[in-house]
Amino acid sequence: MRKKKWLSGILAITMIVSTVLTGCQGRNQKNNNASVTTDKTVEATGSPEGGAEAAWTLLEPLTSTEGVNNMPRSNYVTYPVENAEDITLTFWMGLPSNVSKNSPTANETEWARLWQEMTGIKVEFIHPTQGSEQEEFAVLVASNSLPDIIEWEWTSSYTGGPSAAEKDGILINLDKYISSTGPAADVWQYLQDNPSIDKQVKNDSGSYYCFPFIRGDKYLQCTSGLIYRKDLMDKAGYTKTPETMADWTEALTALKNSGVLKPMVMENMNNLMAGTFNAYKIRTGFYVDDTTGKVKYGFMEEGYKDWTLQMNDWVRAGLLDPDILTCDRSTLESYIMNGTGAACYGAGGGYMGTFLTTAASDTATYGTDFDLNAAKYAVLNAGETAMYGGSSYDYGTGSRAHAAITADCEYPELAAAFLNFCYSQNGHNTINFGEEGKSYTMVDGIPTYTDEVMKNPDGLSIAVAMAKWGRGNMSGAFVQDPNYILQYYSTPQQKEALARWNDESDSQKTLMPPITLTEEESKRITILNGEIDTYVVEQRARFFTLEGDVTAEWDTYVQNLKNMGIEEMIQIYQTALDRYNTR
Known part of the structure; x- marks a missing residue:
């Protein structure tokens, strides 16, 4: 009997495991004739693994360029697979919001239909309740029966990471599937073509454990930043794009003098920090110093004190909304739209695109002059490259979107082949854009959405229509294609924002990479982090509202963090980073 990760009694009795989460066991009659077939007319010339003989010729290796990802290019596995008609796999995944606006589950989407038709593999998609994913995942892994596939975040959302999940009998090792001769050979080829991603998606032992969500291009790695009302800024007499913190002080002052009540507004404190921390060479939480390569904690660095003092100056001068701690999305939107505020931080789609569309x-x-512009992440000195603003790793560990095959799956080869499809050249366009000739056509070699998506006849928004036909505008076990966002960002202002936030940044270097903590490390971090995080949030509020004096209290503040164990946390993350760097 496999080992399971059990929950506390209280959690277990407060949640009910759905009876549909039965996996292959008990759901399907086992079909021993099911097999993943390959093109037998192609003679294998690649190096087989584990003594197996490949049924395809491996592609010639590519020369990789740092910072540039190669797209899926192989079609090794032949679809549809044979003799799988009597098998239905179960696939547990969060229900994306843009799917739920049009369908009760993913089963009704066109991409789910196409995925099954083209692979010849039937799948039932099962979803936790929106907003209760974490709780229901905990109950799921404590149950005696798992679905065949679980899409989740395994590096930090499972205690001890993927190695612990394997030891606990939750997921299986995928090395024999993601191989040059396995049923996920197209995943293997993609990872060989992108060695930096290959390193990211393995555990510390060098093994594969999931089918990852990959942001396939740098323009998908940072889609939010500072934006401002260009028409109001021009009217105030400030016509250049702010770059430095001094520029922002000058621009916000000009706005204030022109009658804008709250020149800079933010939905919350996190957005304020995201837009301005870069100037002080810090990040929120733990990050990697760009000069030493060592782990640091942003909220105890001198740069954090300097940032706090600058924010205090802006609040005193009436340049920054003092009510950030109680602001929300609707309030922010009203401020930007009616001109009460002029600058904020937000996404190029949900914020910038929404504001522009509403005004138009x-x-x-x-009015007809309403206009928005984007600024790069603020710096202290003109010409500096943003090193601590935005960005993400290619392997999107911040998303619960990485598919693992569970230990309860009776047909792991079939599950691997189903997931592999999305990483093949043929499957890539399907999972991102849908059905050629209906939801997209090829224009000069680029998958281009049709009016079925961009001007949906049923009145669906572009985002919802995209999510009906493909997974391109959501996260999941596939390689996200940048051509989705280059079309979703339909205005020149949005396209310029995307370029500015990414082309003028090298911030991925300071992010914590997708490390994995041991079970002991995870438990220790959990114990230490609660008190530290609460203390940091409380003190930040005091400093921001001027209830506390950051200059006078700084040494005591830092010492309190040390007393709470922050240095131990830094060392734990440093040890994990060292393991990652040796992969």
Whole structure:
């Protein structure tokens, strides 16, 4: 009997495991004739692994360029697979919001239909309740029966990481599947073509454990930043794009003098930090110093004190909204749209795109001059490259979107082949864009959305129509294609924002890479982090509202963090980073 990760009694009795989460066992009659077939007309010339003989010729190796990802290019595994008609796999995944706006589950989407039709493998998608994913995942892994596939975040959302999940009998090692001769050979080829990603998606032992969500291009790695009302800035007499913190002080002052009540507004404190921390060469939480390569904790660095003092100056001068701690999305939007505020931090789609669309659709209210522009992440000195602003790793560990085959799956080869499809050249466009000729067409070699998506006849928004046909605008076990966002960001302002936030940044170097903690390390971090995080949030509020004096209290603040164990946490992350670097 496999070992399971059990929950506390209280959690276990407060949640009910759905009876549909039965996996292959008990759901399907086992079909021993099911097999993943390959093109037998192609003679294998690649190096077989484990004594197996490949049924395809491996592609010639590519020369990789740092910072540039190669797209899926192989079609090793032949689809549809044979003799799988009587098998239905179960696939547990969070229900994306843009899917739920049009369908009760993923089963009704066109991409789910296409995925199954083209692979010849039937799948039932099962979802936790939106907003309760963490709790229901905990109950799921404590149950006696798992679905065949679970899409989740395994490096930090499972205690002890993927190695512990394997030891606990939750997921299986994928090395024999993601190989040059295995049923996920197209995943293997993609990872060989992208060695930096290959390193990211392995555990510390060098083994594969999931089918990863990959942001396939740098323009997918940072899609939020500082934006501002260009029309109001021009009217205030400030016509250049702010770059340095001194520029921002000058620009916000000009806005204030022109009658803008709250020149800079933010939905919350996290957004304020995200947009301005870069200037002080810090990140929120733990990060990698760009000069030493060592782990640091942003909230105890001198740069954090300097940032706090600058924010205090802006609040005193009436340049920064003092009510950030109680602001919300609707309030922020009203401020930007009616001109109460002029600058904020937000996504190029959900913020910038929404604001521009709203203004264009109601010129009687917002006028014909309404305009937005994006600024790069703020720096201290003109010409500096952003090193601590935004960005993400290619392997999107911040998303619960990485598919593992569970220990309960009776047909792991079939599950691997189903997931592999998305990393093949043929499957890549399907999972991102949908059905050629209906939801997209090829224009000059680029998958281009049709009016079925961009001007949906049923009145669906672009985002919802995209999510009906493909997974391109969501996360999941596939390689995300940048051509989705280059079309979703339909205005020149959005496209310029995407370029500015990414082309003028090298911030991935300071992110913590996708490390994995041991079970003991995870438990220790959990114990230490609660008190430290609470203390940092409380003191930040005091400093921001001027209830506390950051200069006078700084040494005591730092010492308190040390007393709570912050140095032990830094060392734990440093040890994990050292393991990662030796992969």
